Amino acid sequence: MAKKLLIIGAGMASGRMLEELLDRAPGAYEITLFNAEPRGNYNRIMLSPVLAGDKTYEEIVTHDDAWYAEKGVRTVFGRRVTKIDRAFKTVTDDAGETHNYDKLVLATGSDPFIIPVPGRDLPGVLAYRDLEDTEAMMKLGAKPGAKAVVIGGGLLGLEAAAGMATHGVDVAVLHLMPTLMERQLDEAAGSLLRRSLEAKGIKIHTRANTAAILGDADAGVRAVKLDDGTELAADLVCMAVGIRPSIAVAKEAGLELGRGVLVDDHMATSDPDIFAVGECVEHRGAVYGLVAPLYDMAKVLAARLAGDTEAAYAGSVTSTKLKVTGCDVFSAGDFAEGEGRQEIVFRDAARGVYKRLVIEDDRIIGAVMFGDTVDGPYFFQLLKDGTDISDIRDTVIFGPTFAEGGAADPLQAVAALPLEAEICGCNGVCKGAIIEAIAEKGLTSLAEVQAHTKASSSCGTCAGLVEQVMAIELGDGFEAKTVEPMCGCTDLTHLDVRRLIVSQSLKSIPEVLQALEWKTSCGCAKCRPALNYYLLCAWPGEAIDDGQSRFINERVHANIQKDGTYSVVPRMWGGMTSSDELRAIADVVDKFKIPTVKVTGGQRIDMLGVQKEDLPGVWEDLGKAGFVSGHDYAKGLRTVKTCVGKEWCRFGTQDSTGLGVQLEKRLWGSWTPAKVKLGVSGCPRNCAEATCKDIGVVCVDSGYEISFAGAAGLDVKQTEFLCKVATEAEVFEHVEALLQLYREEAQYLHRMYKWLARVGMEHIQSRVVEDADSREALSDRFRFSQSIFQVDPWAERARRDVDAHEFKPLAEVA
């Protein structure tokens, strides 16, 4: 006679176990299946699609009455087993009926955790566990203006929230932690998820601690109150803060328990005739709430019951997927940052994609993805198998097609450029032309590509990009020089980034970070100021100046000092001043009790020790006397130092003072890669020290000698001769063109001498001196840029209509 097998619970674990058992050993047992819910096995994890209206209940039923009848499974549904008598091997149900067993399987699942707040028992407060809960939430949508509050921003809570939102319910999610699904997602994925849920109209409250649920027993729930006093109106409250193994009956029977019913690798409890499977189980210290481990356990238990003594369960590694339409989320393993762990991050702005793999000892130990999760199972397999990924590391993030197709492509940004994308701006060479030349002429070195296509043969800023195109085309056949990336947030160099900003028409920092696959969420203090400059330089009038990406001095237009006060240097054109100006400065110094006044090396006056809050007042008074900012704090045009020239000096050959003033009036306000200082001397005795400035003009009888790339700082350099011109007008055009070329080509924080050292004098002379069209185009671009940026920042702030918040404390607390 067949042995009697009793199964308590008709959830997903027991359903799968039944199938496996009946396949392996049909007729071995006389089976009775109990379920407290008035129905048989259904695919509980598919309740969310039912709630969202994507599926019907009938579609998620795994076993119907006909199936049980056909397989000879006796069902007792809608009754709860309340007692197990291990001595007599019987169970008793809540109808008082007793049933015998030879083998008993506990598949009691889990109970939702109900947070112990007042009002938790009110009508309208439910968990999200079964079909009844699902139906209650679906019905809510029929009521116009219905509001629901979901407590818990984990997997289940968010699925409940999104489901109700599709029925037109006004849903708010309360989550105790700062990040949604914080156990499965990192901050970046969590915030993308938050944004896409908010786009569905769901309100998300993080760090929200529920204090009470308000309402009364007759009318039901009315609102949820947070510990900060906020009240959120609610017609329904769904509590989805977690689950606990359902172990009451096992406890009553005296089985050994941990957090769940303790089982060995064969799914046996402390009683050899009683087994347990699914969410009610604790195995090797782990309790599972996801479907995959339940199926693994079910398979082992079925084998065991069918007589296979070898079958053993070794635990599961789990992965999670959120079932919300339009919010594709995948997470698996451990993705915390830690010593010895590295990460690979991939982003795609256009598609809203974020992927992150955490690597330890050349193995994937964690994966989190948002937006595109198709490769989730692939990463998960690598993770479970502990596959050594050192060979495919560069490309693994792109998924199996890339990683195993041999198409080594770590240079996604460049690979994604269309053939017509311009790589070399100087010579107008597009990506397709470089690829064609490589293929047709069999080029293998950068020098050959430069020789044949002219790409990167001028200013050289695109050499990195050309090398990347070559790496893509030639694969292992090409070894690029190792280059210094811009910062830890990217592998691209400054010059790569500059070129890509232009060729991909990137016009804001967030666009750059996504399009160029930045590895950090919002950059760092190194890259952000550089990007802000590159954008302003490339797109004057289009890119928005981001003050928060500027160093404090440029953000508040004064120079921070070691004690947190600021220094103020008004512009004195060409070093010229007057009694009125000096009187105004003296008055400001007295009025604002400025402790130190010093003459600078750039022929100006520095007021040191100004309190930040006093800056607008100081500027207002200076402005009344005609002063504008001296930009002594800026990566921009600073001072133009002059000598008195032929007006006073017995050796003077030209009006060096007047020339210096005019130059300063043309150039002031411009942003540059690093500081720019000018000097104009009236004769070769060079009293204005023009030949150690970034740009120097030395007047001679026959005209003006222009030189540049001097420095007198960390490095001391004499300027290099650029050209000699005959008129002041020519000086202006050459200097503007030179400055513009520097602005467009140099790396951020590189002064002119570093730029010259990289690109060479020949290149600069060809663009600024020899080619008049080029010179004119450069100086036109400079003047256009000046039409946007030549604004006195002090005047704007003295009127208190720009960045007023900078100069006031947020609050004063007694």
Place this chain on the structure above:
Amino acid sequence: MDVIVSSWIDVGAVADIPLRGARVVKTPLGCVAVFRTAENEVFALEDRCPHAGGPLSQGIVHGRSVTCPLHNWVISLETGHAQGADEGRTSSIAARIEDGRILLDRDALRARAAA
């Protein structure tokens, strides 16, 4: 006296601080820097870099860190600890957002006197 003493002090609206920015709250015990991250979180630290006392409120905010304007130390907004190879810590003050307002922990503000 019949005054209700809350343990949190309202110091202003979240919107009063630019995203990726900071402002100071003046107290008799010195300034407190209140930061707002790109993710719209707020954090509060003593406005003094552990290195040379630089005003952290004037630094560039990136991720959950701020770079000190004086010598580029990077300080964690969450813990006040210096990041990377640098060592040191600035004390932090619990901060939270409620209805768009920034609240600072009154006790933590007071406790700074003892520190």
